[in-house]
Amino acid sequence: MYGPLIVKPAKSKGDKTGSWRIKLKPKFLQKNCIGCKMCLLVCPEGCIQGKEKNTYLPNYEYCKGCGLCAVICPKADIIMVEESSEGDKK
């Protein structure tokens, strides 16, 4: 075997792309969630997880702040808020 070989699949988890967010980040209010899973489905990052209603949360270590989850949420239970400080970028 020759050439670049990545023997451990799914190794990209080491790359904390959450530091890319420049201004806004999604805030999951977890009040009116109906568990429709649309945020989990449309996240281009695939970093939202949860099992039932009001449990869905993004992993801010990877979230790039594109805002699609806030747009798709039928109950407006996800809002985009200002990144409050550098400390939040994890």
Next chain:
Amino acid sequence: MESELLFKPGHTACAGCGQSLAARMVIEAAGKNTIVANNTGCLEVFSTKYPESAWNVPWIHSLFENCAAVASGIEAALIYLGKKDTTNVIAQGGDGGTADIGLQALSGMLERGHDILYVCYDNEAYMNTGVQRSGLTPFHTNTTTSPIGPKSVGNVRFKKPMPEIANAHGIPYVATASAGFPQDIQRKVKKAISIKGPKYIQIHVPCPLGWRHETELMLEIGKLAVETGLYPLIEYENGVLSAVRKITQPKPVEEYLKAQGRFKHLLGNPELIKQIQDIADNNIRKYNLKG
């Protein structure tokens, strides 16, 4: 739950990338018993930044032009090993790697009848290298190799009819999908892998960087392309148009154009917008989309 994900976070796609969403939909629908061959392109670059990989399935990068040929070899090897019945093979690439550079290998794969699903992620230009026009770039699009100027209003050629070209090979399944309708992508991929033989799916994937729109509009723009008739969602089975996504009230193309920087030069010029509207109207007639 995270360990079951087949396309992991941490890849380096831009925020709001339609292609990363579509790629995740495709691999999740195909399941973990899948081998993926990938053309050079955005998807290859952002998902496998060496020494990292977002893929949780066996994945191989070929050259720009030959992923369909590499996938054909994988399929032949699986048949020899007696493992083809339990393993799906997916070949995938961008619009440049499919419609321009990789067309020869793709045509060969379709003609030889390999049991492979080919997925083309159509972001309508060579986004990875800096937005150069490809064969699938639409009419009047502003790209770096079809720039606007005193004597130019963007790309002078129409979009290459790739679904029809694939269908002309007489293969069992051809479909178009859109990142604006993620569940539809999953349904079509599941249907495709249940059919034996070569399959072709072309997915329209908005690109916030190259199309110059806000990241949160990605899904909306994908939907508008379908609802205006500019990107009809169609399915061919055994050469016959078997299903289309009907549009009850076609939206004017201006709604689709106005959100994107690549079409900004068309706004305020009714004659140019009319030319785009004609393409949409023609699609609606051709595929009988109104319903």
